[in-house]
Amino acid sequence: MEIERALHMVGGDGNDSYATNSRLPMKAIMETKPVLCKAIEGVFASLSSPALAKIVIADLGCSSGPNMLLVVSGVIGMISTSGYLEKMELQFFLNDLPGNDFNYVFRSLQQLKQLADGREGSLEPPYYIAGLPGSFYTRLFPYQSVHIFHSSYALMWRSKSSQSGVLLNKGNIYIGKATPSHVVKLFQNKFKEDFSLFLALRSEELVSGGRMVLTFLGRKSSQMLAHGDVGTMWELLAEALQILVQKGRVKEEDLTTFNLPFYAPSVDEVTELIEESGLFDVEHTGVFESSWDPHDDSKSNGGDDVVADCARSADSIANCSIRAVIEPLIADHFGESSSSRCMSPLLPSILRKEGLCTLS
Numbered sequence: 001m002e003i004e005r006a007l008h009m010v011g012g013d014g015n016d017s018y019a020t021n022s023r024l025p026m027k028a029i030m031e032t033k034p035v036l037c038k039a040i041e042g043v044f045a046s047l048s049s050p051a052l053a054k055i056v057i058a059d060l061g062c063s064s065g066p067n068m069l070l071v072v073s074g075v076i077g078m079i080s081t082s083g084y085l086e087k088m089e090l091q092f093f094l095n096d097l098p099g100n101d102f103n104y105v106f107r108s109l110q111q112l113k114q115l116a117d118g119r120e121g122s123l124e125p126p127y128y129i130a131g132l133p134g135s136f137y138t139r140l141f142p143y144q145s146v147h148i149f150h151s152s153y154a155l156m157w158r159s160k161s162s163q164s165g166v167l168l169n170k171g172n173i174y175i176g177k178a179t180p181s182h183v184v185k186l187f188q189n190k191f192k193e194d195f196s197l198f199l200a201l202r203s204e205e206l207v208s209g210g211r212m213v214l215t216f217l218g219r220k221s222s223q224m225l226a227h228g229d230v231g232t233m234w235e236l237l238a239e240a241l242q243i244l245v246q247k248g249r250v251k252e253e254d255l256t257t258f259n260l261p262f263y264a265p266s267v268d269e270v271t272e273l274i275e276e277s278g279l280f281d282v283e284h285t286g287v288f289e290s291s292w293d294p295h296d297d298s299k300s301n302g303g304d305d306v307v308a309d310c311a312r313s314a315d316s317i318a319n320c321s322i323r324a325v326i327e328p329l330i331a332d333h334f335g336e337s338s339s340s341r342c343m344s345p346l347l348p349s350i351l352r353k354e355g356l357c358t359l360s
């Protein structure tokens with residue numbers, strides 16, 4: 001599978017689209033706003049003449065939805081109230097893979113005006129926005145030209161799916177309970193390789209004194225399969241696919257040869273790689289939890305929480321956390337009709353059966 005072509009969120013603004021179903025990552029953007037604000041202050045502090053500056057900000061893996069608007073308007077808002085406004089100009093680059101719905105991105109930029117109208121009384125700096133298709137596992141910018149890299153919920157995607165060892169991960173699509181340890185190692189090594197490359201590329205593109213704010217969908221502990229982590233969700237998706245194999249709607253061989261180009265790292269894995277690279281200083285790391293249910297704002301992440309409406313929760317997890325994100329990839333591998341369409345009624349029932357809707 002060629003990831004650059006096959007991986008993209010569901011475009012447009014229909015019921016199944018990422019734009020309509022991206023409240024879960026939105027929670028992460030809200031949570032990390034103070035960190036982004038601190039990063040901007042750090043960049044200003046490092047500028048020799050902040051009153052005459054052009055600041056370049058890149059959102060890597062922006063997708064097509066309201067979250068990238070939140071990032072752009074958030075940065076504009078922070079700078080508007082920073083006291084550094086005079087003669088400040090901002091250049092935003094919105095990056096994603098070429099299959100991303102950039103038309104939706106460009107159309108939605110007009111909503112920035114409404115967001116600005118909500119910020120009463122403050123002037124805003126002139127800003128310019130450009131789309132940038134390409135993989136963040138390649139060079140995207142000229143040498144030392146970017147002040148701030150932001151990336152949220154994107155770096156857990158790999159540049160390639162791990163092919164060697166897939167036959168030994170039969171019935172799974174990610175690291176599951178039955179996955180042999182050397183296959184787990186393959187997933188880990190691919191993450192190490194990709195993230196080290198990412199760090200090396202960004203270190204060339206970042207200006208001296210620049211900052212990166214990176215948010216991963218990750219694991220809260222070093223344990224590979226903690227109940228409620230994202231691995232549980234991919235196990236349920238694998239189970240849904242196994243049922244389709246039993247019903248003859250998906251070929252067994254197609255399931256055997258499918259491994260998600262994904263790895264959810266722990267915070268220690270991320271910080272160790274940054275330290276090993278010697279390319280960046282870590283100013284802040286943090287872990288936060290959120291419920292898998294996009295409409296549940298509690299930070300529950302334990303097995304004892306009770307969800308008021310389990311059926312509704314299961315449906316929104318299936319739509320928001322799974323379908324809007326993974327349907328194009330599944331359709332690319334298994335075929336449009338045989339997999340993604342008939343998978344949708346199966347997933348909520350499996351989620352309900354497993355009680356995942358009670359966990360984050």
Ligand SMILES: C[S@@+](CC[C@H](N)C(=O)[O-])C[C@H]1O[C@@H](n2cnc3c(N)ncnc32)[C@H](O)[C@@H]1O
Pocket residue numbers: 007008009022025026029060061062063064065067068095096097100134135136137151152153154157158159325
């Ligand atoms: C779950 S979405 C998150 C989007 C957005 N940042 C948000 O918070 O809502 C992850 C995005 O990362 C993009 N992505 C994955 N791998 C990428 C790569 N190598 N280069 C650029 N974008 C990538 C995907 O296409 C997808 O749009």
